[in-house]
Amino acid sequence: MTGRVLMLVWTGVSTDTRVLREARSLVDAGWAVHIIGRAVPIDFVAPPGISVSSVGVPPAAQSRSRELSLIERGARWLMLPEHVGRRLAAWQREALIEARGHHADVVHAHDFSALPVGAELAEAWDVPLIYDSHELWSGRPRVGRPTPWRTRRHAGLEARLGDRAQIVLTVGEGVAAALRDRYGWRDVRVVRNTFPQAAPRDQHLGRPSGAVYAGRIAPYRELEVIARASRSTDIPITLMGPTDAQFLARFNPGRARIAASRPTDEVDDVLAAAGLALVTHSDRWENHRLAMPNKLFHAVRAGVPVVATDVGELARIVREYDLGELYRPGDADDMVAAIERTVGRYDELQARVRAAAGPLSWETDSRVLLDAYLTLQVSPSAPGTLGPHAHRTKEGS
Numbered sequence: 001m002t003g004r005v006l007m008l009v010w011t012g013v014s015t016d017t018r019v020l021r022e023a024r025s026l027v028d029a030g031w032a033v034h035i036i037g038r039a040v041p042i043d044f045v046a047p048p049g050i051s052v053s054s055v056g057v058p059p060a061a062q063s064r065s066r067e068l069s070l071i072e073r074g075a076r077w078l079m080l081p082e083h084v085g086r087r088l089a090a091w092q093r094e095a096l097i098e099a100r101g102h103h104a105d106v107v108h109a110h111d112f113s114a115l116p117v118g119a120e121l122a123e124a125w126d127v128p129l130i131y132d133s134h135e136l137w138s139g140r141p142r143v144g145r146p147t148p149w150r151t152r153r154h155a156g157l158e159a160r161l162g163d164r165a166q167i168v169l170t171v172g173e174g175v176a177a178a179l180r181d182r183y184g185w186r187d188v189r190v191v192r193n194t195f196p197q198a199a200p201r202d203q204h205l206g207r208p209s210g211a212v213y214a215g216r217i218a219p220y221r222e223l224e225v226i227a228r229a230s231r232s233t234d235i236p237i238t239l240m241g242p243t244d245a246q247f248l249a250r251f252n253p254g255r256a257r258i259a260a261s262r263p264t265d266e267v268d269d270v271l272a273a274a275g276l277a278l279v280t281h282s283d284r285w286e287n288h289r290l291a292m293p294n295k296l297f298h299a300v301r302a303g304v305p306v307v308a309t310d311v312g313e314l315a316r317i318v319r320e321y322d323l324g325e326l327y328r329p330g331d332a333d334d335m336v337a338a339i340e341r342t343v344g345r346y347d348e349l350q351a352r353v354r355a356a357a358g359p360l361s362w363e364t365d366s367r368v369l370l371d372a373y374l375t376l377q378v379s380p381s382a383p384g385t386l387g388p389h390a391h392r393t394k395e396g397s
Contacts, residue, residue: 002029002030002031002032002378003031003032003104003105003106003378004031004032004033004034004102004103004104004105004106005023005026005031005032005033005034005104005105005106005107005108006034006035006036006099006102006103006104006106006107006108006121007019007022007023007033007034007035007036007108007109007110008035008036008095008099008107008108008109008110008114008117008118008121009035009036009037009038009110009111009114010037010038010056010088010091010110010111010113010114011037011038011110012037012038012039012040012041012044013035013037013040013044013046013052013054014040014041014044016037017193017195017264017294018110018132018134018171018193019035019037019110020047020050021195021196021362021366022108022132022191022366022369023035023047023050024047024049024050025362025366025369025370026369026370026373027047027048027049027050028049029370029373031106031373032049033049033050033051034050034051034052034053034102034104035050035051035052035053036052036053036054036055036095036098036099036102037052037053037054037055038054038055038056038091039054039056039057040052040053040054053098053102055091055094055095055097055098056087056090056091056094056095088113091113092113092114092116092117095114095117096117096120096121099117099121103125104121104125104127105127105128105378105379106127106128106129106130106373106376106378107121107122107125107127107128107129107130108130108132109129109130109131109132110132110134111132111133111134111135111137112133112137112154112157112158115131115157115158115161115162116157116161118131118161119161119164119165122164123164127378128166128167128376128377128378129164129165129166130165130166130167130168130169130372130376131161131162131165131167131168131169132168132169132170132191133162133168133169133170133171133175133179134170134171135171135175135287135291136175136178136179136286136287136290136291137154137158138151138154138155138158138182138286155182158183159182159183162179162183162185163183163184163185166187166375166376167187167189167372167375167376168185168187168188168189169188169189169190169191169369169372170188170189170190170191171190171191171192171193171291171292172190172192172290172291172292172313173190173313174289174290174291174292174312174313174316175287175290175291175313176188176189176190178286178290189368189372190365190368191365191366191368191369191372192292192297192360192365193292193294193297194297194300194301194360194361194362194364194365195264195297195298195300195301195361195362196301196361196362196363197301197357197358197361197362197363198268198301198302198303200303200354201272201302201303203303203347203350205347206346206347207275207343207346208235208274208275208276208304208305208342208343208346209236209273209274209275210235210236210237210238210273210274210275210276211235211236211237211238211274211276211277211278211307211339212237212238212240212270212271212274212276212277212278213226213237213238213239213240213241213256213277213278213280213295214240214241214267214270214271214277214295214298215241215293215294215295216241216242216243216244217239217241217242217243217244217247217248217251217258218243218244218247219244219247220282220284220285220288221280221281221282222280222281222282222309222329222330223239223251223253223280224251225280225329225330225331225332225335226239226254226256226278226280226332226335227251227252227253227254227256228254228332229254229332229333229335229336229339230253230254230255230256231254231255232332232333232336233336233339233340235276235339235343236255236257236274237255237256237257237278238256238257238258238259238270238274239253239256239257239258239259240258240259240260240261240262240267240270241261242261243258243261264298267298267302268298268301268302271298271299271302271304272302272303272304274304275304275305275346276304276305276306276307276339276342277295277298277299277302277304277305277306277307277324278295278306278307278308279293279295279296279299279306279307279308279309279314279318279324280308280309281293281308281309281311281312281314281329282309282311282329283309283311283312283329288311288312289311289312289313290312290313291312291313291314292313292314292317293314296308296314296317296318296323297360299323299353300323300353300356300357300360300361301357301361303350303353303354303357304350304353305323305324305325305342305346305349305350305352305353306318306323306324306325306353307324307325307326307327307335307338307339307342308323308324308325308326308327309326309327309329310326310327310328310329311329317360321352321353321355321356321359321360322349322352323349323352323353323356324338324342324349324353325338325339325341325342326338
């Protein structure tokens with residue numbers, strides 16, 4: 001049985017590879033998918049079979065011309081949680097209104113930011129709810145002043161609303177175990193952020209020609225460690241991805257080169273040409289210890305070994321499949337040593353990565369997604385009306 005799926009996500013959709021990958025797999029299996037996102041670029045063309053609508057406005061662009069003064073940084077630190085809360089509450093209100101024109105047989109809420117809207121719609125329409133937790137929300141990095149009471153309130157809300165979901169999806173075994181233990185949820189299924197397999201590429205022989213970090217250039221990603229390591233290795237290092245302007249204004253990349261962000265397929269080409277991926281992750285936040293960065297699976301798709309941070313689930317997967325070498329968090333000398341160990345067993349590691357390309361692929365993980373949908377009790381029905389907003393909760397309140 002298939003039907004109509006309404007996905008809700010507080011992102012711009014166009015670069016949200018998990019959302020688009022899941023939607024594409026559902027469409028290929030016969031489902032009709034509509035996505036309500038936030039400030040979706042007007043020139044974005046959704047893949048065939050997927051429709052997208054946009055509510056909300058993008059956050060104000062930060063100036064790249066100067067670093068904020070100490071007073072400005074203090075004011076931003078103080079007010080940022082309230083500002084983000086107001087933006088999220090506005091998006092939730094507008095998403096509920098937009099959803100009236102997109103009655104569905106399944107509501108799929110991506111992350112806690114969309115969960116209150118998804119739970120309300122699923123109850124009003126009497127349809128199944130899927131909660132897709134892209135990270136451990138309560139353990140994610142915080143920017144701005146601490147908000148312990150709000151964090152506790154959100155955890156309670158996530159527990160209550162997530163308990164209404166027929167199925168909970170998440171990105172890895174670490175987050176799944178935390179959700180089961182914390183909330184008592186039993187049906188938590190792991191759909192990793194893997195990529196579709198690519199055609200085999202010619203292998204480097206002997207050693208890589210460079211190392212590439214392909215991800216957001218922002219805090220809590222061990223980029224300062226990469227910068228220090230760049231001064232002590234003869235392997236050229238490139239940092240490539242979207243940037244946090246204020247972080248970049250204060251960041252000294254050392255001998256590493258900073259390059260602009262590129263589309264996924266072009267990133268594959270850059271990784272393959274260099275031959276080595278840097279998959280770095282802070283261990284400061286609980287979510288960092290439990291989650292696995294997309295960069296790891298991107299490296300597997302490109303067929304290149306990794307030098308990765310020895311932290312949590314990331315390290316577990318690297319060890320399990322022998323995808324590369326690990327270094328101690330925060331230790332630039334140990335990163336250089338890991339790079340040298342990778343070079344020393346480079347041909348062997350390339351073979352290991354190629355062997356892992358099947359199990360660590362979207363072809364494997366999409367089956368978990370589709371099997372989850374097959375268990376739902378779906379009865380396609382005529383469009384209904386949106387019920388009273390009894391369960392709407394504003395983050396900024």
